[in-house]
Amino acid sequence: MKAADVVDRLRENLPAYTDAFTNTLSVVSVTVDAEVATATTALAHGLEIGNAAYLAGTQRNILLESFERSGIVGTIVTQEDHDLTTGEASRRGGVNVINAFPLDMEGVFTAAGVPNRRTITVVMEDSGSESIVFGQLVGAAAYHQEINGLLSVASVPSPTTFTFAVPAGTPDPHSESVMSVRTLPRVSMAINADRIQEVYTAQDAGDAWAFVVLGEVEASRNRKAQVDAVSNISQGSFFRQQVVQPFSIVVLVSCSDTVGGAEARDIAETLLQPICQSILFSTFDSYLTAGSHGAVQFVRHASVDYTPAVYTHEYMFEVVSELTFDDTVGHAPNVAFRDLATEITPDLDADQGDGQQDGSVNLDEVPL
Secondary structure, three states, X not given: OOHHHHHHHHHHHHHHOOOOOOEEXXXXXXXXXXXXXXXXXXXXXXXXXXXXXXXXXXXXXXXXXXXEEEOOEEEEEEOOOOOOOHHHHHHHOOEEEEEEEOHHHOEEEEEEEEEEOOEEEEEOOOOOOEEOOEEEEOOOHHHHHHHOEEEEOOEEEEOOEEEEEOOOOOOOOOOOOOEEEEEOOOEEEOOOHHHHHHHOOOOOOOOEEEXXXXXXXXXXXXXXXXXXXXXXXXXOOOXXXXXXXXEEEEEEEEOOOOOOOHHHHHHHHHHHHHHHHHHOOOEOOOOOOXXXXXXXXXXXXXXXXXXXXXXXXXXXXXXXXXXXXXXXXXXXXXXXXXXXXXXEOOOOOHHHOOOOEEEEEEOOOOOO
């Protein structure tokens, strides 16, 4: 496993769950022209071409074909694919209907099911049978997936605008979208924890910087052996040996305006969940024959160091992989058989004399 692989995964996922590792700016507008989107920020963004950034909050509302209530069950039918799932609706806090008439059909409702890509059933208060005249569903899921998320800056027309690529046919987001861009995820890698302080640069109070550090790889031990040795496995096509690849995510939190570092320690506690949401159970290439064998497992997290300026916290994980026969030297060198010759000397009694049997087999399929 490479530290760079873990860094890429964290840069892609972390901004979705926390802004501790990014600079967050409000986005005034996003406009789309063909396959290029232009974002305008409220303040200078400081981005450069090729920088990574994370766009959040863009949404496009879709018109409802119908919304009917019967008892506590409401059935919403949209005019186009909503692509919502019950899981996605739950993550958003519910199914949000706006601009509806009658007004009592507006609100955020719990998703009960998704019969098809244009229908959603929700749980709502029983106020008798009713249907809407018009209304909108907030946030089409497919649109959310197409435009929100990690992006690469394609150009910087001005200090407050930048462009990025989007799929063809992507429409402009809804004008009431509350959008933001999380710029420059502070996730790096280091050869060891001691070198991190050398490359760290000062950040605003409460801001964090994550460094991925690979640990020492160890092979599985033979629990039955009376010595501290790895399993003594003979070479063969069924050879398997498990190895443990530990790695740490070392997080530095600026605490220059605090006393004692307790606030920074509390921040480290709150970062455990977004870090796990970004990396736990992920799989990475082991660069062995087994490839992506085991999933990331959490081990522990703990305080590492504190200075009046920076608090250091370590989150430890590990991945189990396998060495197989194809990762070994393979079979011993061999040569082709020419002839098979044997000599057998029986152990005879003294009165029977000496004897010897000779045998020879030519292994060529077509004799010379």
